[in-house]
Amino acid sequence: MRHTTAFIFLLVLALVKPPVSAADEVALVVGGGKIFLHTPPVFVDGSVYAPLAALDAVGAKCETDSKHKRDGQKVKITSAGGKKFSCRARLVGDELMLPIRDIAPELGAVADWDEVSRILSLRARIESIAFDGSELRVTTSYPVTYADSWWNAKLILDLHGVQMPARQSDLPIENSTAIAIRTGSHDNGETGRIVLDLPKAVEHKVKSARKTSKIAVSISGLRPADLAGVIPEGRVADEKAPPVGQPPQAETKPPVIELPPVSVTDIGCRKHGRRAEVRVSMSGPAKYLTSMTRQPDRFVVDIANAVLAREFDDMPVGHELLQGIRVGQFAEKAVRIVMDLTRIAAPDVEWDEASGSLVISLRLPKNAGGSLADKIVVIDPGHGGKDPGAGGCDGQWQEKNSNLAIALCLQKALSDMGVCALMTRKTDVRLGSTKTEDLNSRAAFARRHSADLFVSIHGNSVSGPRSPSGIETYYHGREASSMALAYCVHSEVITVADLPDLKVKSDFRLYQTGLGILRRVVSCGIPAMLIELGFVKHPVDLAKLKDPNFQQEVAEAVVRGLRTYVEGNSSSLRQSGNPESPPSEPITDAESAVEPPAETHDAPKQTDKPATEPQKPTSTTGPHRPGEAYK
Ligand SMILES: [Zn+2]
DSSP states (O other), X not given: OHHHHHHHHHHHHHHOOOOGGGOEEOEEEETTEEOOOSSOOEEETTEEEEEGGGGGGGTOEEEOOOSSOOTTOEEEEEOTTOOEEEEEOEEETTEEEEEHHHHHHHHTEEEEEETTTTEEEEEEEEEEEEEOSSEEEEEEEEEEEEEEEEETTEEEEEEETEEOOSSGGGSOEEEOSSSEEEEEEEGGGTEEEEEEEOSSOOEEEEOSOSEEEEEEEEEEOOOHHHHTTOOOTTOOTTSSSOOTTOOOOTTOXXXXXXXXXXXXXXXXXXXXXXXXXXXXXXXXXXXXXEEEETTTTEEEEEEETEEESSOOOOEEOOXXXXXXXXXXXXXXXXEEEEEEESSXXXXXXXXXXXXXXXXXXXXXXXXXXXXXXXXXXXXXXXOBTTBOOSBOTTSSOBHHHHHHHHHHHHHHHHHHTTOEEEESOSSSOOSSSSHHHHHHHHHHHHHHTTOSEEEEEEEEOOSSSSOOOOEEEEEOTTOHHHHHHHHHHHHHHHHHHOSOEEEEEEGGGTOTTOOHHHHHHHHTTOOEEEEEEEETTSHHHHHHHHOHHHHHHHHHHHHHHHHHHHHOOHHHHHTSXXXXXXXXXXXXXXXXXXXXXXXXXXXXXXXXXXXXSOXXXXXXXXXXXXXXXXX
């Protein structure tokens, strides 16, 4: 197989060696999510090439002479498991790239190339599973993240980006007890699931780091009789696993282990001064999705695989941030909780194991309150100098150009309002000799100037032959204030950009540790966001990015978003009727909190800000899409 690949590779190389600029970009998925690489992986001559930085994602290290890069250069690699090997890199542009799919086995990864979606998935292998009655240990070929949960005396471990073999018998399982261990997969094979079928509910404690190749979970409270296999009648250890001895089938997939839905039993709200806390009692933990909408301002939590134990009436709250709560069975197995806000709030959502509830805490976002004019805003035009960012589809434009042009418009608009608006770069320069130095100095700049808010301006580019079009905005991880900031700015930009809305997203969707710049700035305690203002490889987006009118309009929209974040939008509430009672539309499938059919809601009409507040002609007067919402 490998010989064939190598032969075809040489044959293609001999016949046609296309210019590398014609290489087509692809996506690399590791750990269950697309990884963010500054130089995207490409598909050349039948192989997927990724920059050396991709090795990080699978815990591997490399050594090479990066000063004198040349095609065919030897790179020495040590896998996470300690295996040493070398590989010839290819020079693509000025980046050394490795044939990542070909070296996957050496890296301890299972590679899965999808020709249609142009996605290369790397998944870790399970090296061993061991259970001795007091500890469950799982070893993977490289560090992975995982989640532990508990359901009806079942301990469930979900391993992200881990390949489960089709047959459990292919796994090295060491189990000295009679307690059944089941394995399967989930999330279209991106998540490996291990279920320990315990005879009763017991305590479990995760002892390993959240990202590791050696997962350890301790179990306490099992008696010798439990371990010896006095399993209650009717409990079938492994009803879904194929029978042992079944001949291997190429097409066999690991069994999908689905869990019964959790039930939402109660919902309550407490006011803690300026903070409101919503508690959702559930029979067990469940996955959930959060989203925000602006105008009307709402925070929405969708709980997956959940059912309501009873009907819940709408709950008026009357808190300074939270008007009321509505709950509904959004889909057959999904519960939606809508929190109607008086202004955009910073939401923290956490599962509280002790009380068995999902705790949603709403507070005023960090550095919000008062007037935008009193704040220090750091504007960060991405890339610069030797780092051009993504290249435009016209073969000339470089992302760094529009980043700077829009940032300069933004600085002027903010300065005109009396805001202290500082730029990480004002000219076409790189802020360090390496990418890391560059990012560090941008974050250090924000910290040094005690920034209240940080806005990074970028242009987008993705893998694949056809570029999408649209605007997307990122915040770091689950940082609540940054999330609020991202929604405020994104919702304003989307009203003027006339480009598809690609929503607000956590940067964890891109990369396990998020985006370097956001991670650094947020760790300084500064709410931060990164907006991707169109795709440089899409002709429509690129034309806009080059257009001074677009640059100006977008900059003004960012100002409105920042202003909403800081000052709130009390004006839009005053006109929505009695502020004491929350809107009471029932939550149905058609409800618009997450994916709104645009026609269901009428756009709230904007009224002027109260006369006491200084009014800028650019503030919230633009047309707003009805019930605009984001995942
Ligand atoms: Zn960029």
